[in-house]
Amino acid sequence: MKKNELYPVFLKLHELNVLIVGAGNVGYEKLSFMLKSSPNARVIVVAEEFSEEVRVLAEEHGVPLLHRPYTTNVLHKKHLVIAATNDPEVNKQICEDARERNILVNVADTPELCDLYLGGIVTKGNVKIAISTNGKSPTMAKRLRQLFEEIIPDDIDELVENLNQYRSTLRENFENKVEKLNHITKSFINKS
Ligand SMILES: C[C@@]1(CC(=O)O)c2cc3[nH]c(cc4nc(cc5[nH]c(cc(n2)[C@H]1CCC(=O)O)[C@@](C)(CC(=O)O)[C@@H]5CCC(=O)O)C(CC(=O)O)=C4CCC(=O)O)c(CCC(=O)O)c3CC(=O)O
Numbered sequence: 001m002k003k004n005e006l007y008p009v010f011l012k013l014h015e016l017n018v019l020i021v022g023a024g025n026v027g028y029e030k031l032s033f034m035l036k037s038s039p040n041a042r043v044i045v046v047a048e049e050f051s052e053e054v055r056v057l058a059e060e061h062g063v064p065l066l067h068r069p070y071t072t073n074v075l076h077k078k079h080l081v082i083a084a085t086n087d088p089e090v091n092k093q094i095c096e097d098a099r100e101r102n103i104l105v106n107v108a109d110t111p112e113l114c115d116l117y118l119g120g121i122v123t124k125g126n127v128k129i130a131i132s133t134n135g136k137s138p139t140m141a142k143r144l145r146q147l148f149e150e151i152i153p154d155d156i157d158e159l160v161e162n163l164n165q166y167r168s169t170l171r172e173n174f175e176n177k178v179e180k181l182n183h184i185t186k187s188f189i190n191k192s
C-alpha cells in the first residue's frame with residue numbers, strides 16, 4: 001500500500017502573514033475554511049474582482065481586500081500564499097515567484113504546484129484533527145471530516161481541560177508524569 005508522506009503541522013495563522021490571490025468561488029472556499037478554523041488569521045486577499053460572498057466574509061473578519069491584479073510586490077513579508085485565480089498562467093507565476101522567495105505556496109486545485117495541501121479539519125474546542133487523502137480524494141477528506149465531527153464527543157474539550165489541570169499538578173520527573181497520565185487516560189480508548 002502506498003503511504004501518505006506528507007507531514008502535518010498546525011500553523012499559528014494569527015501570527016503569520018498569509019496571502020490569497022483570487023476572490024471567486026475557489027478563493028472564497030479557501031478563505032472561509034481558513035477563517036472557520038483560524039478566525040484571527042492574518043490574511044489579506046488580492047484580486048481584480050471580489051465576489052459578494054468574499055466581501056461579506058472579509059468585512060466580518062476584518063480581512064483587508066486589495067483590488068488590483070497580482071504583482072510580485074504583494075508577496076513582500078508573506079509566509080504562505082494561496083493562488084486561486086481563474087488564470088492558470090497567473091497561478092503558475094505566483095507559484096514560481098513564491099518558490100523563488102522561499103514562501104510556501106498552495107495553488108488551489110493544482111497539486112503539482114503545491115508545497116502543501118489544505119486538509120479537512122475537525123475542531124472540538126482545543127482538539128483539532130487534520131485530514132489528508134494525499135490529494136487523492138478531497139471529497140473523502142470532507143466525508144471523513146463530517147464523520148469525525150459526529151463521532152468525537154462534544155465533551156472531549158472538558159476532558160482535555162481537566163487533563164491539562166491535572167498535568168500541571170504533577171511535579172514528578174518526566175517518566176512518572178507520563179505513566180500517571182497514561183494510566184488515567186487508558187479507559188478512553190478501551191471504552192468503545
Ligand atoms: C490536493 C488539494 C490541493 C488543495 O487545494 O489544497 C485539492 C485538490 C483538488 N480539489 C478538487 C476538487 C474538490 N475539492 C473539494 C473539497 C476540498 N478540497 C480540499 C483540499 C484539497 N483539494 C487538497 C487535497 C486534500 C487531500 O489530501 O485530501 C479540502 C479538504 C480542504 C480545502 O479546500 O480547504 C476541501 C474539503 C473541506 C471540507 O469540506 O472539510 C471538493 C468537494 C466539495 O467541495 O464538496 C471538490 C469537488 C469534488 C472533486 O473533484 O473531488 C480538485 C478538482 C478540481 C477540478 O476538477 O478542476 C482538485 C485537483 C486535483 O485533484 O487534481
Ligand SMILES: NC(=O)C1=CN([C@@H]2O[C@H](COP(=O)(O)OP(=O)(O)OC[C@H]3O[C@@H](n4cnc5c(N)ncnc54)[C@H](O)[C@@H]3O)[C@@H](O)[C@H]2O)C=CC1
Pocket residue numbers: 021022023024025026027046047048049050051068069070084085086087088090091108109
Ligand atoms: N469553479 C470552477 O468551476 C472551476 C474552477 N477551476 C479552477 O479553480 C480556480 C479558480 O476558479 P474560480 O474561483 O471558480 O474562478 P472565478 O472566476 O470565480 O474567480 C477568479 C478570481 O481570480 C481573480 N483574478 C484573475 N486573474 C487575476 C490576476 N491576474 N490578479 C488578481 N486576481 C485575478 C478574479 O478577479 C477573481 O476574483 C482556477 O484554478 C480554475 O482553473 C477549474 C475548473 C472548474
